[in-house]
Amino acid sequence: MAEVVREGASTGEKIIHGKPSGIDNTASAFGIMIQFRSGELIHIESSAPLRMLITNAKVGRNTKALVAGVSERASRHPDAMAAVFTAVNSISKELSTIIRSPALDDISVTAREEKVEELMEMNQGLLQCMGVSHASKLTGAGGGGCVLTLLPTLLSSTIIDKVVAELESSGFQCLKVEVGGEGLQICFG
Template sequence: MTMMEVRSRAPGKIILAGEHAVVHGSAAVAASIGIYTSVSIRLHSQLSSSVDKDDILTLRLMDVDLEFSWPIRRIKEVLPDSASTIASSPATCSPETIKLISVLVDEHKIPEANIGIASGVIAFLWLYTSIQGNKAATVTVSSELPLGSGLGSSAAFCVSLSGALLALSDSVTVEFSREGWVAFGEKEQQLANKWAFEGEKIIHGKPSGIDNTVSTFGNLIKFKSGALTCIKSNMILKMLITNTKVGRNTKALVAGVSERKNRHLDAMTSVFTAVDLISNEFASIIQSSSDDDIEKEQRVEELMEMNQGLLQCMGVSHTSIETVIRTTLKYKLTSKLTGAGGGGCVLTFLPSLLSETVIDKVIKELEQCGFQCLIAEIGGNGLEICFDGCS
């Protein structure tokens, strides 16, 4: 038996400006962050044409310390058509197929504390069998992204998995390199993004497609009324990302903003218009070729401050978010929530001239509140593949 192995990684994402208002027609700006989910696939290729009845597909989720394995013959029993999909033609998983795959997942009795990952395991089985068919393999997933915190962990998982699976298929051409991580070409990125979106649909029902697109292509994306535009940044942005660890109900928060709009139509329409202007100016500053980075940083800080004030107007802030804002303000740093609000994560802009000593003090104080802190560069590479021992 020979082994074929590939590794892939895909970044998480943040919303820099425009969350919630985007639902009401305003522009928003999202960016990849230099924090990744990685997938390693070791394909077990039979030398003989006979199929070993003990061939197994194994999924290892390192961050939750769980392992799943299914005999290939069992997958064929439950999903008899699993090898008939064409990897170059992404397909939607039907509700009937989701029920069938759920049977395979339920056989593993996921602990109650980890029950939220069940939809991710279903997405894994759909993507794997659709792209690779009934091949035995060991798939290992590890992530630097906190789960369920609004940083796009599920999209990074789906993108990274789709990229690795496609790299082992005949549907894409990837330049083999021993130099480390390599990017897909645009055509291959488009294909990986479409498959990842199908995985996201299994996990989230009706995702916007923004998270997987940012994770696949990297850098920044401006989006408005369903149209996505890739943005190339001309400035280095560094953020402190604080995970408040406060869970939130995104649907309830979105509904709350809509209800507030219904009660105060003119005022809320003005709020959404202001957010639209902020998002567009944010994108303009980031793309600007001006050499005055200090001035650009000051404008970014002001826009973040204004955006946060408008998010408070929408009613989506939270005491944990306000704690982060007050703490960072003591050090003259600007913060805003990112994503749905009501908890989740907060962005703090780190100016290029800020000393490491100050950053350490801020992080220490925030961690004493029970929060988790991550530092990330904004707008880096998207999906990348590695074939030979890169790290």
Template structure:
């Protein structure tokens, strides 16, 4: 039986500061107790017809490449320096696109393409084409990586983010790698030790969005209205800083947190990144006096709704039912928690 290696990394939410963080403002982000799970089955080198298979179970997609074909296509790009993360060049991206083209991904799944490109680049760069992997010190528990290992993982994850999003802030990969709550500005992060464990309702509107296009749209609006947008970004920066201070205070005030979330949502609407589906979530949750804001790129995607500790279970049930009735998907989650982990069975 092939050895099975499992790893998992938490999802992340941006509590405040998205989009503005790309323009130098502060953002606050956190991991959540929902995970992306990876199962890796190393093969045995030497048969001459090894395959690399990528199965995206939630999407019903199975992609396959012959190891030799991938090696022949990418051999001249000098991959496999796993300790020196570097951006994917334009020339390498063209080669990767050639490897991907014949897979015939269904049109409905075309949004997955950039993620697959990132997989190919990271696989070739980190593992190369050496076949079997022989991990050491196997333990039948979930293991935490050391700080240096996490830093290396985070750098590679950022290169994947470059492929998917173009000009990423670095928040997504950092939070999923390290976990917990962070304050992030201009590439520098500060770990936050919250005195309050926030609870959120996350609503997936199921509306596909193009992060690159949304980021570009904010940049274009900034070019058209530089002074006005500078004021918007400054306001977001103030919100994020105050949000962070409240989380770390000895007596955190959830009413103030809710007010700041509402202010941030208004500014995001001013940036032009909201969407009618997001407005629907705001309308439904506000009827029960709950405050919501988009999280991430906007243009659809997911929406956060703060669930104060005093929120009755009946209210959460009613709101969730109404949101699901219009076709949205809902999750209740706690904010913060552990980052990347790996499970090595005996």
């Protein structure tokens, strides 16, 4: 069933985005973390899921136009953009290493999550350099879409629920997820 859903989502992404990587639909359907390298999707085994809050910022976007803009920017500034792409690749590799490493106690869990948070912030800056970001954008949609917030493991559910309630009362849609979780599930009742 997960493969059927992944295929359907892939078809939808091709219509909307043109030439998607396949990361979003594969990760969502199978509940895995993926690293994209040279056109290849590489499964990352996580030592523990990362808790995230996905908030729909309700900022419109046109991914096809943004991708074309990256190509144009790379043509105008080939050396600078090559350096940006190299930095993104370095962040991806480091994040992959961190996610695979075991966290043995609360201190190492916190240190691990602080590193992930810092890498996310660095990558956001690089997305802005490429011209594909929005002030609050960290998801793959380009130029808008959703805000991705890392939820520290030791942060209480009460605090998270209060933040979600406040965001939703302001008209945003929020989803609490685990990256590296179980993927597609069909629930009855």
